[in-house]
Amino acid sequence: MKQFLIFVKKEWLHIWRDRRTLFILIWMPVVQIILYGFALTNEVKNSNIAIFDQSRDVATLAISDEIAASRYFNLVKNVSSYKDIGATFRQGKIRMAIVFPQNFQYDLLHTNSSQIQLIADASDPNTANTLTNYAQSIINDYQQSLNQNQQLPYTIKAQVRMLYNPELKGAYSFVPGVMALVLMLVCTMMTSIAIVKEKEMGTMEVILVSPLKPFRIIIAKAVPYLFVSLVNIITILLLSVFVLGVPIVGSLWLLMAESTLFTITSLSLGILISNSAKTQQTAMFTSMMSLFLPTLLFSGFLFPIENMPIPLQIISNVVPSKWFYIIVKDVMIKGLGFGAVWPETLILMGMTAILLGISIYKFKIRLA
Amino acid sequence: MRMLKFLLQKELKQIFRDPGIIRILFIMPIVQLLILPLAADYEIKNINLGVVDHDHSEYSRQLVNKIVSSGYFRLKDYSPSFNQGLKAIELDKTDLILEIPTHFERDLVKDNQSTLFIAVDAINGVKAGLGGAYIQQIIQDYNQDVRMQWIQNPKLNPQPTIDVTSSDWYNPNMNYRVFMVPGILVMLVTMIGSSFAANNIVREKEMGTIEQINVSPIKKYQFILGKLIPFWMMALGVLTIGFIVARLVYGIVPLGSYFTIYVFASIYLVAVLGLGLLLSTYAQTQQQSMLVSFFVTMIFNLMSGLYTPIESMPAWAQWVTKFNPVSYFIEVMRMVMLKGSGLADIRVHIFAIIGFAIFFNTWAILNYRKRTG
Numbered sequence: 001m002k003q004f005l006i007f008v009k010k011e012w013l014h015i016w017r018d019r020r021t022l023f024i025l026i027w028m029p030v031v032q033i034i035l036y037g038f039a040l041t042n043e044v045k046n047s048n049i050a051i052f053d054q055s056r057d058v059a060t061l062a063i064s065d066e067i068a069a070s071r072y073f074n075l076v077k078n079v080s081s082y083k084d085i086g087a088t089f090r091q092g093k094i095r096m097a098i099v100f101p102q103n104f105q106y107d108l109l110h111t112n113s114s115q116i117q118l119i120a121d122a123s124d125p126n127t128a129n130t131l132t133n134y135a136q137s138i139i140n141d142y143q144q145s146l147n148q149n150q151q152l153p154y155t156i157k158a159q160v161r162m163l164y165n166p167e168l169k170g171a172y173s174f175v176p177g178v179m180a181l182v183l184m185l186v187c188t189m190m191t192s193i194a195i196v197k198e199k200e201m202g203t204m205e206v207i208l209v210s211p212l213k214p215f216r217i218i219i220a221k222a223v224p225y226l227f228v229s230l231v232n233i234i235t236i237l238l239l240s241v242f243v244l245g246v247p248i249v250g251s252l253w254l255l256m257a258e259s260t261l262f263t264i265t266s267l268s269l270g271i272l273i274s275n276s277a278k279t280q281q282t283a284m285f286t287s288m289m290s291l292f293l294p295t296l297l298f299s300g301f302l303f304p305i306e307n308m309p310i311p312l313q314i315i316s317n318v319v320p321s322k323w324f325y326i327i328v329k330d331v332m333i334k335g336l337g338f339g340a341v342w343p344e345t346l347i348l349m350g351m352t353a354i355l356l357g358i359s360i361y362k363f364k365i366r367l368a
Numbered sequence: 369m370r371m372l373k374f375l376l377q378k379e380l381k382q383i384f385r386d387p388g389i390i391r392i393l394f395i396m397p398i399v400q401l402l403i404l405p406l407a408a409d410y411e412i413k414n415i416n417l418g419v420v421d422h423d424h425s426e427y428s429r430q431l432v433n434k435i436v437s438s439g440y441f442r443l444k445d446y447s448p449s450f451n452q453g454l455k456a457i458e459l460d461k462t463d464l465i466l467e468i469p470t471h472f473e474r475d476l477v478k479d480n481q482s483t484l485f486i487a488v489d490a491i492n493g494v495k496a497g498l499g500g501a502y503i504q505q506i507i508q509d510y511n512q513d514v515r516m517q518w519i520q521n522p523k524l525n526p527q528p529t530i531d532v533t534s535s536d537w538y539n540p541n542m543n544y545r546v547f548m549v550p551g552i553l554v555m556l557v558t559m560i561g562s563s564f565a566a567n568n569i570v571r572e573k574e575m576g577t578i579e580q581i582n583v584s585p586i587k588k589y590q591f592i593l594g595k596l597i598p599f600w601m602m603a604l605g606v607l608t609i610g611f612i613v614a615r616l617v618y619g620i621v622p623l624g625s626y627f628t629i630y631v632f633a634s635i636y637l638v639a640v641l642g643l644g645l646l647l648s649t650y651a652q653t654q655q656q657s658m659l660v661s662f663f664v665t666m667i668f669n670l671m672s673g674l675y676t677p678i679e680s681m682p683a684w685a686q687w688v689t690k691f692n693p694v695s696y697f698i699e700v701m702r703m704v705m706l707k708g709s710g711l712a713d714i715r716v717h718i719f720a721i722i723g724f725a726i727f728f729n730t731w732a733i734l735n736y737r738k739r740t741g
Contacts, residue, residue, distance in 0.1 A: 039671055039685035044494070047679055089537065090709040092699055095679070108528045115531045122536030123706040124547050125411060126494065127677055132534045133501040143530050154476055154518055156511045157483045160500045163457065168493030170680070284658055292666070297407045302675055304495070307409040326460065333491055336458055 003212055007220035014194070015224050022228075025190065029182045029232045030239065036178045037171055037244045044130045047095040050077040050088055059105035063116075063142050067098065072134045089121055096120045096131045108146075164249075164333055175240045176328035177301025180321035182236065183259070184266050184295050185287075187229050191270030192283040195221055200280055214363045218356075222267045229263040249335030258331065258345065262324040265348050268355035269320070275362045299325045323347050371586060375594030383598055397556045397606050401613045404552050405545045408675075412498045418445035418462035420453045425473035427514070434510050435466070440502050450485075457489050464488045464499050476514065538623075538706045545618050550701040551674040553610040558668070558694055561603045561637050563661045565644030569595060570657040592733055596641050603637050604630070623708035629701065632714065635721050636697045642728030643693070649735040668694045693724045 015022055049067070053060050068075040076094060079085055085097045099117040101107075108114040118135050120128035165172040198204040207217060233256065240246045248255060270287065277283035296302060298316035305316050316322050323344040330336045330344075338345075384390065417435065421428050436443050445462045447453040453465040467485040469475075476482040486503060490496035539546050572578040581591060607630075614620040622629065644661065651657035671685065672694040678686055689695045696717045703709040711718070 035667070035685075036670060039676075039681045039688075044677065044680055087713075090703065090707045091713045092703050092707075092709070108530065112528050113531060114528070115533060118532060118534040120534060120536050121707075122539040122542055123702055124677065125536075125539060125542040125544055126498075128536055128539075128542070129412070129498060130494065132536075133498065136532050136534070137501070139530055139532055143528065146528050153480050154511070154515045155481050156476065156507055156514070157481065158486055158504050158507050159483060160486045160488065160504065162488050162490035162496055162500070165490040165493060165496070168490055168497055170493055172490075173492045284662075297404070303408050304412075304414075304492075306414050307411060308407050312403070312407050329491055330458070330460075334458055340458060 003210075004216050004220060007212060007217065008223045011194070011221055012224040012227075015228065021190075025186060025228055026231065026235075029186065029236055032182050033175070033178055033236050033239050034243065036181075037175060037240065044127050044134075045072050046074045047072060047127070047131055048076045048093060049073050049096045049098060049131075050079050050085065050094045051075060052079045052082070052085060052097060052099045054102045055100055055104040055106075057105040059108055059114075060100040063100075063139060064098075066138050066142060067135060070134070070138060072131070085119065094121070095124075095127060096135065098135065169245075171240075171244045171246050172333055173301055173329070175244060175246045176325050176332060177299055179233075179236050179240075179259075179328060180262070180299055180301075180324045181292075181295050183229060183232065183263055183324075184291055184321055186232060187225060187263055187266035188270035188273065188291055189284060189287045190228075191222055191225050191267050192274040192277065192287050193280055194225070195271065195274035196277050196280050196283040199278070215360050218271055218359060218363060222264075222271060225267055225270075226260075226263060229267075230260065233259045233263070246333070248332050250331040251337065254338055254341075255328070255331045258324070258327045258341070258348075261345065261348050261352070262320065262327075265320045265324075265352045265355065268352050268359060271359045272355050272362075275359050294319050295321045298322055301325055320348060320351055372590050372593060375586065375590060376597055379594055379598040383602070393560070393602060393606065394609065397609055398613055400556060401549065401552060401610060402617065405548045405618065408548045408552075409544045411542065411544045412495055413440055415441050415464055415495070415499045415502070416444040416462040417441040418447060418453045418456045418465045419443065420447050420450050420465060420467040422470040423468045423472040427473040427476065428468045431468070431507070431510050432466070434513075435503060435506050438502070438506050440499075454487070457487070462489075463495065464503065466503065477518075546620055546706065547702070548674075549614050549618055549620055550705045551672075551698050553607065553614065554672075554694060554697045554701050555669055555674060556610060557603050557607050557633070557637070558640055558697070559665055560606055561599060561640035562644040562647070562665060563658070564602075565595060565599045565641050566648040566651070566657045566661045568599070569645065569648035570651050570653065573651075574653060588733055588736055592645060592729070592736065595645065596638070599641055599644075600634075600637050603641075604633065607633055620705065622705040624704035624710060628704050628709070628711050628714070631711065632697065632700050632704075632718060632721070635718065635725055636693065639693050639721055639725035639728055642725060642732055645732040646728050646735065649732055649737075668692050671695070672698050674698055693721060696721055 015025075051064050051067075053064065064075070067073050073096075077088060079088060079097070082099075085099075088094050089097070097119040099119065101115055101117075104114050104116075116139060118132050120132050122128040162168060198207065210217075212220075237248065237252075237255070241248060269291075273286050274283055277286060294315075298305065298312075298319040299321040300316070305313055305322070308316070327341045327344045327348075330341050334340075419432055421432070432443070435441050441464075445453065445456040447456065450465070450467055453462070453467070456462045457465060465487045467487070469483065469485070472482050472484070484507060486500065488496045488500050536542060569578075572581070586594075611626070643664075647661050647664070648657055651660060671681075671689050671692055673689065674694075678689050678695065681689070700709075700714050700717050703714060
């Protein structure tokens with residue numbers, strides 16, 4: 001045990017005395033969570049639109065005002081022909097155009113029927129859909145205000161309640177995702193480099209001739225990074241609560257425990273990568289390629305997994321961050337207890353055991 | 369000029385005699401283009417629906433049928449009480465609960481009015497917003513059907529109605545891949561441009577071969593050009609491979625001309641390669657240059673509008689994207705490929721990217737020292 005502690009101390013000094021790396025380790029998550037937490041959002045707002053108003057009467061002006069005043073739209077141009085609409089779209093200036101026909105109000109009052117055309121730039125299908133829906137509901141509201149006193153017969157009303165995130169803020173789904181991304185990058189990349197570095201510098205030989213068991217050597221490597229990651233988890237949580245305004249609804253202790261578990265999973269993955277890599281460059285490249293993209297794609301925070309083809313859905317199950325993302329979402333935002341997340345916890349534990357097992361099995365006591 | 373020819377010969381030989389580079393160069397773009405667009409499908413469909421039906425009437429069944437047959441919703445859960453329905457949401461089994469109250473049909477027919485209750489899991493705001501909107505639209509349609517059963521439709525509408533028609537230009541089938549593939553191409557070209565170029569020079573530093581160049585009469589600009597041109601050609605080659613894959617696999621043919629894209633890409637690559645060179649003049653080891661270029665490309669890619677729309681970002685972040693060359697190319701690529709924009713439409717982007725090219729390359733040349741230490 002004493003030997004083990006000495007090894008941990010040695011590893012700790014490695015990190016502590018390399019101030020530049022320590023600085024990056026502590027500050028990178030802060031920068032990332034702020035940058036991505038604020039900037040990565042799918043919320044659609046302030047979209048630029050143009051209006052082609054061929055009747056310019058009271059009704060069309062009222063609707064245009066309503067639309068321009070909403071926080072989703074930003075009226076940038078009044079166009080005067082269909083050709084103009086196409087040109088403005090091609091310059092990338094607008095996302096949607098609203099066309100009012102001639103005699104809009106006249107038709108509305110006399111024949112009780114008028115038309116509005118919404119033209120969306122569907123090159124981004126989601127934004128197009130969302131914008132069309134928003135515009136439609138604003139127009140519906142206006143129409144409702146016209147026939148306020150009349151109650152239509154046989155009306156079905158729908159009351160919609162948004163659970164967990166009533167303001168539909170983007171940060172609620174991105175914070176858990178960024179948390180998984182950052183922890184994965186820091187833990188896995190750093191441990192894998194730390195071990196390979198000893199190989200490259202030749203100091204591994206010194207360690208290998210020591211009486212310490214391989215298992216203990218590996219654990220001693222990982223312990224200091226576990227502490228650094230705990231500091232990272234705390235900073236990320238503090239930032240998300242106080243800066244991004246995403247509350248921790250569930251139990252803080254459960255969240256901390258699950259994050260520690262995920263950190264250990266990432267660390268074991270890092271150890272495994274370092275075992276098979278010969279140079280720091282390969283280690284770094286492997287951890288980036290095998291972690292960054294899969295975490296981004298398959299954890300489910302950027303792209304819905306259920307939309308992917310079946311083979312990719314199966315692959316996504318192997319990505320640890322997918323399970324961690326589900327856990328954080330459940331505990332932090334939905335406020336559920338351990339009873340709801342035990343299957344995911346078990347999966348993460350199983351992954352850790354397998355990864356650690358393989359690394360210990362593959363850890364070579366002999367040089368080359 | 370002769371000197372440059374020799375340098376180019378050396379660089380090309382170095383690149384083509386390294387099988388690893390060739391493999392990465394040809395296989396990486398193809399694999400990424402095959403996998404990424406399949407995974408990056410953000411279309412909102414397959415919303416999992418949970419139903420709590422207290423009424424069990426003809427109407428409630430019709431309504432549920434209508435919702436499920438719309439194609440957006442999949443009926444995943446049928447619970448006897450709202451609390452049990454909520455459990456299904458907590459377990460991620462469903463995304464949305466529709467609660468039909470007791471006497472839904474009776475109230476609708478007798479009292480002329482009935483209320484449905486909908487609860488949406490809103491952690492993913494976009495999905496919740498669209499899901500809520502879709503289901504409300506379907507309910508309204510159903511409402512219209514019911515009304516038609518009871519009332520004879522008058523010749524004119526009884527009260528003012530505005531008929532909203534919507535058309536989706538440039539991508540009428542709402543195909544998400546058409547949107548993602550051009551962006552992914554940009555990402556690939558950028559990664560090859562910046563990290564490969566940066567690593568290449570630092571490698572000469574680490575191996576010590578840069579010394580030989582430093583003591584030769586090669587001028588600074590000749591050295592930089594000698595490094596730039598081969599990677600410039602390689603990146604354009606990767607872009608071409610990408611276009612071929614996009615055409616053969618996804619059937620994506622640009623609405624605008626290839627010429628416009630290549631004009632922009634040539635200038636853009638000069639800028640990106642300049643950035644790579646700049647990073648390499650600061651780095652001493654390959655590890656440093658990899659870490660830094662990885663960090664820079666990660667921020668560039670995530671803040672480029674590839675995954676999330678730039679307009680949705682807060683004002684300061686939108687301002688940051690103005691300094692991100694990747695965001696310009698992604699916008700241009702989408703404009704030309706999907707909307708058929710021409711050179712005149714993208715002139716602002718061209719000027720901006722020329723600015724980047726001059727800025728990065730001047731800095732890189734000024735910062736490149738022919739002395740060691």
